[in-house]
Amino acid sequence: MLMSRLERATEFVSKPVVRKLWTVSFIVFFLCFVIVPTLFVLTYAFTNWGLIQDEVIQDPEIMSQIWTAIGNSFEIAAIVTIIDILVGLPMAWILVRKKFRGKELLDTLIDMPLAVPTAALGFSAAIFWGITPADLTNPLGLKIVSSPFILIILLHIIFSYPYMVRSLAAILEQIDQTFETAGQTLGASKLTAVRTITLPLFRAGLVTGIILCFARSLSETGGTVAALATISNVDFNTAPTLIDSLKSTPALAFTSIVLIILALVLLVIVAIIVKKVHIPFRKVWPRPEKILSRGLSPKLKDATSVLFLVFIVLIPSFFVFTFVFTSEPSTTADWSEFGQSLINSFFIAGVVTVIDLAFGIPLALYIAKNRSKWLPETLDILVNVPLIVPTVALGFSLKLFWTGGTPVTGPFAIFLVMLAHIAFTYPLMVRNVTGAVEEIDPTYEETARTLGAKPVQGFRRVLFPMIKASILAGAIMAFTRSLGETGATRAISTTVLTAPNYIVNLIKLDNDYYTAALACIIVIVISFGLMLALRYLTRRRKGAI
């Protein structure tokens, strides 16, 4: 029987041996290129303990620097996460339960901070809130914040807010509203029904939101460095900014190791606590809760949520646009360098996204379809590790893994930056696709098989069309995350030319605020435009299915 080449390829790929080899190869990819480099720095504690002891632990000055910075990071992350929960929940509610004109706009605005590189956001927020130095002409800024601690909290809220709102909204969408309605027909006021029936069902979404916000704040480098440099503060450090300025390998290793271990431990504890401990308050206060459920109170709550979004998240983010109208242009701008940095950033993000797609989709399928076996379950947990590890520690660990700590330049540096970006964007792709595949009834593909389709044909004709939207979402997330990343990039080399790095260096090294502001605006416009275009595409695809 004559077989076409496609048929022969399909036959070949469907052989059980080939399928097993394919599974092994992307698991190996995941372990060798994502997990091992991420955690490699932990081995430094064993191989170079002596060095660490001599240069770091015995030196009280460095130790106090490190512990203060780590303390600052965790405090900030905790405060930011709590605020995000309090303001994110009402906003998630509005997004999911309410219908009104302009909801699409609200939806898009909430995602905006995700698309924009944090270095740009950091500068914008700093000149909005902060008391800036004399050589920075900034007549419109509020100038009410002098404490770096508070400024960083305000900044971190901006880009962790979308993570919390999205996580909560995702769960809320799945919770059947009929539970609340049932509670209400049984006599409970709306507030009571929500508090005692719906909120406890939230726990899974809450855990996801907390982990994502906390980890994001802990990781954040670009915006923090930019903001601190803008208010000319040299004494305050978060762990990532400290790593950014340290030079000695043992100190860097020590700080990274402590960060990683503390982050992992803390987040595991949080996950356990939130899942096991019941959010209490079985007690009901009918009358006060009835009053709060009616009339002005709910409208006030909604208005406050929207105002918070506008004044704490959106205005500080876009404030940099006003800067160029109120300041004097600088003369030292090198726009060709900026252009090159943009090209580099997009190139890196593009390559990273393609690799994430090629290796992430198979892993996601493997995990989603083999839920009961130990290997896929373990991989599922491991996939979250690069998301939790602060990206600056991840970048340092990766550099240590591939080069042993020697400085890197040129194309090799860009290559390492790509590897680092792959490490923390890969989990985003895998999580998105795993989640989507799990939603889909396995009966579709099984029916296809009994109709004569080989597994690979079943995937191509049946499953793939159903998960196209999620694959696209994962790709967008990976792309924008790579575009905006500063910490990991700088950990590998502070001179590598990516757009966020360029902005940070403009502020930190050259004090060229005007050019930095222009660069920020251009980056914001491009990223936001890209995000809008891709959202439009996703929406149309979703409609077809």
Next chain:
Amino acid sequence: MPVVKLQGIVKQYGNIKASDGVDLEVRNGEYLCLLGPTGAGKTTILRIISGLTKPDHGSVLFDGKPMDKVEPEDRRAVMLSQTYALFPQLTVAENILFGPDIRQYEEEVKERTLADMLDLVRLTHRPDAFPSELSGGMMQRTALARALASGASVLLLDEPLRALDARLRISLRHEVRSLAKSMGITTIHVTHDQDEALVMADRIAVIREGKVVQVGLPGEVFDNPATPFVANFVGQSNFFVGEVEEKKESTSIRGDSGQVVLARPCEQRLGEKVVVGVKVGNTEVHKEGEGYFDGTVERILFEGRNIYLDVDVPGLGRYSSKIPSWRLGRLSVGDRVKINWSADKATVFTMPPEGLEKELRVE
């Protein structure tokens, strides 16, 4: 169209034995209904025949050939699930042609197959509709057309009529059966609805807790049940517990409170503890005349053509009877009535080891 044979199929999920030594043979072109309560292991059997699930022990044979190394896509045993699983992004026509597309039939063959199928299931006017636009009945017919168009030789139906309205269910019973029969396909149809099985099947296999309890023609399974469970599950029955007293042209059974009832000749020995089962349709209820024992009418339910009577017999519990509704005027709640049945309508069973109550339980 193959003979499908299951030999010694065992499948366990943790502590639960979904299949506990299943032996079954489905003849060439036969329409077999696998009837049993929910959780009996019916869907597991279908999945094992199709190859989607691998049994722990035992084998599946098509025309005598073992299928354990044959992948689902090569078995030509198509599965129609309860949810129809119509591919949402394909139209009716594209769904139906899914199998022929995969098998790469020629264009003309595909066109003809599509036209024939659309005609067969009366969907000629809707080939470009998407599944989300179809009603339940139309989705079912599309799924059936898709299965039949795939060139399969074994049709596996998993409660295909479950999601449909009562009226539609009844009319589709005939349609589904005649479609399968006209193509000569060996069909295994899983259901928990005994009326459906009685109407549609060439033979019925009653399955319970992973074991096949009885296989036979619908009439056989209804009139000559093998166990009290089958007697009660396929057409409800009344039961009387006692010991075999005499064995002549009919068997006499004496109960604990002294009543004696008659039943068919049986193989059980004298003095053995037995259970007598009588279908509710064969249980007679009269205000005058003879009977085995007396009771009071507790409840009368009007069901259209029949009425359903619950009679409380002191010491023996509730006896139900199904009688034609023209007798409705003659009986009321509270009447004292006599329960009777003719001996040849009653079956004798050995007392089940775990007791009668457990034997009859459906979950």
